[in-house]
Amino acid sequence: MSEPTIIQFFHSDRDVTTKFADFYKEGHIRIEVKQGSDTSGKGTAKRGTETYRKAMEKAFFQARAYVILAAALQDIEKRRS
Numbered sequence: 001m002s003e004p005t006i007i008q009f010f011h012s013d014r015d016v017t018t019k020f021a022d023f024y025k026e027g028h029i030r031i032e033v034k035q036g037s038d039t040s041g042k043g044t045a046k047r048g049t050e051t052y053r054k055a056m057e058k059a060f061f062q063a064r065a066y067v068i069l070a071a072a073l074q075d076i077e078k079r080r081s
Contacts, residue, residue, distance in 0.1 A: 007066055021066055034059045 005021040034055050035043035045051035 007069065009065070009069065019062060019066075021063075 009017040036047040037043040040046040044055045
């Protein structure tokens, strides 16, 4: 497996948040991976629990933010050319 892609979000207060996309191919795909387990104490959380559901929801919104950012960056590049 390749190294995660580093993605930085620059905020209006000049703060920078660094995230890592597990699987990413520019213009094609973004996948955020979390490992769950059927037993507690392994992976992100035990499957079927509220903690696991929250982790999956967080992963979804993290991947969604990457898609929105990538679309905005592509739009900026088109305007420059």
